[in-house]
Amino acid sequence: IKLVSGSQAYQSGTDMTGNGGGVYLITNGLLKNCIIENCKAVSGGGVFNYGGKVTNCSFINNEAKHAGGVFNRGFASLKDCTISNNKTTYLQGGVFALGYGGGIYNMGTLHIHKNTAIEYNHSGLGSGLYNAGTMIMYGGSIVHHTSGYLGGGIYNDNQVTIYNGNISYNERSGIVNHGMLTLYGGTISNNVTTGPGGGINNYGTLNISGSSVK
Numbered sequence: 001i002k003l004v005s006g007s008q009a010y011q012s013g014t015d016m017t018g019n020g021g022g023v024y025l026i027t028n029g030l031l032k033n034c035i036i037e038n039c040k041a042v043s044g045g046g047v048f049n050y051g052g053k054v055t056n057c058s059f060i061n062n063e064a065k066h067a068g069g070v071f072n073r074g075f076a077s078l079k080d081c082t083i084s085n086n087k088t089t090y091l092q093g094g095v096f097a098l099g100y101g102g103g104i105y106n107m108g109t110l111h112i113h114k115n116t117a118i119e120y121n122h123s124g125l126g127s128g129l130y131n132a133g134t135m136i137m138y139g140g141s142i143v144h145h146t147s148g149y150l151g152g153g154i155y156n157d158n159q160v161t162i163y164n165g166n167i168s169y170n171e172r173s174g175i176v177n178h179g180m181l182t183l184y185g186g187t188i189s190n191n192v193t194t195g196p197g198g199g200i201n202n203y204g205t206l207n208i209s210g211s212s213v214k
Contacts, residue, residue, distance in 0.1 A: 019071065020048030021062060027051035027074060037061050043105070044071030045086060051075045051108075058082040059103075063089065067105030068121060072133070076106070078140075079113040088123040098124030098148040100155070106133045112165070114139030124148040126155030128170065131179075137162040137186065147172035150201070153191065162186045162211070173201040180204060183211035190214075 021039030025031055029052035036046040037060040045062030047054070051074030058081065059069040068086030070076070088099030102121030104110070110133065112118075117140060118128045127145035129135070131154065143166065145152040152170030154160065158179045165186045167174045174191030175181065177200065188199045188211065199213045200206065 019043045021045045021064065022059075023047040025049045025052040025054075029053075031055070031057055033057070035060070040064065043067050044069075046070055046083075049074060049076045049108075053077045054079075054081055056080040058084070059086060060084050062086045064099070065089075066099040067101045067130075068099075068103065068123065070104045071101070072104065072106045072108050072110050074108045075110075076108065077111045077113065078116045080115045081117075083116075083118045084120050086121045098122075100125045101130035102127040102145070103142075104129045106131045106135055108133045110135045112137045112140050114164075116140035118142045119144045121145055122148070126151040126176075127172075128153045128167075129155070131156045131160055132158050134158065135160045137165045139164045141166040141168070142174075143168050143170065145170045151176035152193075156181055156204070167191070173197050174199050176201045177204045177206060180207075182207045183209065183213075185210050187212045188214070 021041035022036035031054045034057040039062045041064045045064035046059035046069045049072045069083040083103040102123035103118045127147040128142040142153045152172040153167045153174040156177045161182045167188045170191045173193045174188045
């Protein structure tokens with residue numbers, strides 16, 4: 001197991017100016033059997049990915065302005081991974097503000113496979129995952145998130161397709177959808193919000209076939 005701990009993508013002082021606090025992964029890169037923890041950056045506190053595969057890795061207690069755990073701008077495939085207790089925060093006008101994608105911020109193509117746990121992350125929008133690209137969920141779980149604003153589990157601004165997996169016990173809705181959301185399977189349960197749509201709060205296009213929403 002390779003360990004990256006406490007790294008920072010800074011230039012000076014407290015101004016976060018770099019990407020990929022722990023790892024900056026380029027096209028065709030492979031990150032395997034790693035623990036990335038306690039790292040900081042502007043985007044991708046744990047890893048900034050431009051097109052690699054990530055297998056059996058843990059991203060824990062990382063911090064960034066956006067994407068506390070993983071920032072994906074290319075193609076990312078996550079399998080057997082844990083993304084936990086990451087957060088987005090930064091100073092704005094002398095006041096701490098909350099960014100996007102506590103666990104993951106996706107601007108590319110993201111595949112989430114079985115045994116991947118995204119849990120206990122925190123941000124303003126999409127504490128588990130903020131999607132501005134294309135995301136396909138084949139398995140895994142997005143659970144136990146609180147959001148400063150909206151989308152405890154997932155905040156979708158583009159295209160999300162879910163075939164299997166569990167999105168549960170999130171606050172400020174399991175999924176907030178402003179794009180296209182298609183559900184062929186999976187379970188969305190025990191999510192709560194003070195407004196409409198504890199399970200799914202839909203403002204875009206929603207297609208459901210065979211999923212359990214409760």
